[in-house]
Amino acid sequence: MTTTPIDDTTDSHLKEQLTSREELFKGKFLEARRDTIRLPDGHSATREYVVHPGAVVVIPMLDDGRVVLERQFRYPVGHVMVEFPAGKLDAGEDPFVCGQRELLEETGYTAREWAHAGAMHLAVAYSTEIIHIYFARGLTLGERKLDHGEFLDVFTATPDALSGWCRDGTVTDAKTLTCTLWLQNVLSGAWALDWQAAPSQGGAG
Incomplete structure (x- = not known):
């Protein structure tokens, strides 16, 4: 040791x-x-x-302190999962562009400011997948643009409620558990973020 x-x-x-x-x-x-x-x-x-081509997960923060979450059926595990918005990278796609796209398509929200938090390897023993973690704030709600064959519910929750779901097993999705750890530390001031104004999303969708 x-x-x-x-x-x-x-x-x-x-x-x-x-x-x-x-x-x-x-x-x-x-x-x-x-x-x-x-x-x-x-x-x-x-x-x-x-x-795996890699993915992005977004932690969308509303002005009233709540966060935006999703409920989606995941076929491999046979359960409806509570998750933060996320999606896989297209070939050669910048993770930030992917994050903007997925947030809009899945939830209808765009964000005024973004911050890259870090990355996580989802299953290091048997997968190359890396997930890039972004925070988004200054949210404006518009129209969702779900992909064909994509079905999910969007809802909001307080960070305390989300933390409780992580503790009691309601949330078992690895990326959402990791993002909740990030959220707790950002809100407490223990971990700082470098917020940047979002460029135009005219080509998103």
Whole structure:
């Protein structure tokens, strides 16, 4: 065990090296691979994982202190989930542009100011997915532009109510749990954000 600061320049004793790759599945959205790798001790092993294009999640903050949330059925787990608005990146898309687009399409809101909070890896053991986290405030409600085949309810809640749902298991979505941690620390003043005025969204939709 070590308590020294994290320094990834000294991680060679932990890193694995690719020796060969097999494509198991390639769909419209995801692909699956099986890599053969060399372990730090020289032995071989395999790693099976999903390649994901990445995504963005938005924490929309209303002027009265509430946040905007969604309820959406998620087929793989068979449940309606409480989530912050989110969506996958198109090929080559800037995460901020994706965040603006998804917020408008799913909720109808546009935002006057945005702040990039950070990023999270959703499932490091078996997926490449990275989710970029944005805050949005100064919200104006317009018309939703849901994708074909997309069905979801939009509602609002106080941060305290959201925190309670995270505690009692109502919220189990990993990105929403992480965003709630961010929200708590931003509201308490523990974590600062660099707010920026939003450019025009004339091409969104």
